[in-house]
Amino acid sequence: xxxxxxxxxxxxxxxxxxxxxxxxxxxxxxxxxxxxxxxxxxxxxxxxxxxxxxxxxxxxxxxxxxxxxxxxxxxxxxxxxxxxxxxxxxxxxxxxxxxxxxxxxxxxxxxxxxxxxxxxxxxxxxxxxxxxxxxxxxxxxxxxxxxxxxxxxxxxxxxxxxxxxxxxxxxxxxxxxxxxxxxxxxxxxxxxxxxxxxxx
Numbered sequence: 001x002x003x004x005x006x007x008x009x010x011x012x013x014x015x016x017x018x019x020x021x022x023x024x025x026x027x028x029x030x031x032x033x034x035x036x037x038x039x040x041x042x043x044x045x046x047x048x049x050x051x052x053x054x055x056x057x058x059x060x061x062x063x064x065x066x067x068x069x070x071x072x073x074x075x076x077x078x079x080x081x082x083x084x085x086x087x088x089x090x091x092x093x094x095x096x097x098x099x100x101x102x103x104x105x106x107x108x109x110x111x112x113x114x115x116x117x118x119x120x121x122x123x124x125x126x127x128x129x130x131x132x133x134x135x136x137x138x139x140x141x142x143x144x145x146x147x148x149x150x151x152x153x154x155x156x157x158x159x160x161x162x163x164x165x166x167x168x169x170x171x172x173x174x175x176x177x178x179x180x181x182x183x184x185x186x187x188x189x190x191x192x193x194x195x196x197x198x199x200x
Contacts, residue, residue, distance in 0.1 A: 025042055025043070025044040025045075026042055026044075026045070026054065026061065029041070029042045029053075029054035030054040030055075030058045030059065030061075031058065032054070033053075033054040033055060033056050033057075033058060034056060034057065034058030036056075037056045038056055039053040039054060039055055039056060039062065040053065040054045041053050041054075042054055042061065046071065046080055047071075048069040048070070048071050048072065048073065048080065048100075049065060049066045049067075049068065049069050049070060049071075050063055050064065050065045050066070051063070051064045051070075052064075068159050068160060069083060069100055069159050069160060070082065070083055070159075071083060072098045072099060072100055081098045082098065083098055083099055083100075083159045084096065084097040084098045084099070085097070085098075085099050085138075085139035085157040085158060085159060086138060086139055087105065087136050087138070087139055087140070087141055087157055088136075089107055089136070092107055093105070093106075093107055094106070094107050094134065094136065094141060096139065096157045099157060099158070099159055099160070100159060100160045100161075101116045101117065101118060101160055101161055101162075102115070102116060102117035102118070102122075103115075103116050103157055103161070103162055104116075105134070105141050105155060105157075106131050106134070106143075107133065107134070108130075108131050108132050108133030108134060108143075109130055109131070109132075109133070110130055110131065111126050111127050111128070111129065111130055111131065112124055112125075112126050112127075113125045113126065113127050113131060113143075113153070113155070113164075113180065114155065114162065116161065116162070121185035122185060123182070123183060123184040123185060124182075124183050125164075125180050125181065125182055125183075126180065126181040126183065127146065127153075127180055127181075128179055128180070131143050131146055131153075132144055132145065132146065134155075139156055139157045139158070140154060140155070140156050140157075141154070141155045141157075142154050143155075147166055147178050150168060150169035150170055151166055151167070151168050151169070151176075151178075152166065152167045152169075153165075153166055154166070154167055166178055
């Protein structure tokens with residue numbers, strides 16, 4: 001007498017674990033920081049004024065925020081370049097290597113001292129007469145005798161703008177004045193300050 005046949009159901013498919021989510025740049029930095037026991041920058045979180053670090057505990061993130069920009073976004077929109085206000089001459093103009101505001105200084109032989117831009121707005125400063133070729137040193141351009149003999153115009157480039165001043169070779173015996181034309185976009189405001197008497 002033969003044994004009864006035992007019915008068998010279909011073989012169940014093998015169990016598989018769900019695919020794990022890909023590690024984010026922050027996850028990778030946290031893991032690396034814990035492994036190396038040092039903080040690791042999360043470069044994908046950079047901004048013009050903020051830097052983010054994964055801490056060695058592998059769990060927390062530190063943000064360091066600057067009061068002014070420390071980077072400028074690249075022209076192609078990808079990544080950043082550290083601020084560098086060193087002035088260089090190229091294509092007949094003088095510019096900082098990397099700064100905000102689109103500052104352009106005169107290379108000499110024209111009256112437009114500088115131009116600056118923000119978005120679609122542009123401002124400029126024009127001198128009464130053509131400027132001499134400047135001497136460049138770091139982030140400073142010096143236009144010798146720009147306001148007359150012994151009165152130099154000095155322009156210093158910054159991360160977000162500029163500063164200009166006049167240096168005088170000899171102490172004046174009375175009041176002096178200097179003129180320039182300031183052209184600014186709509187909405188820009190300026191104010192006049194009273195003249196300063198030379199110290200006695």
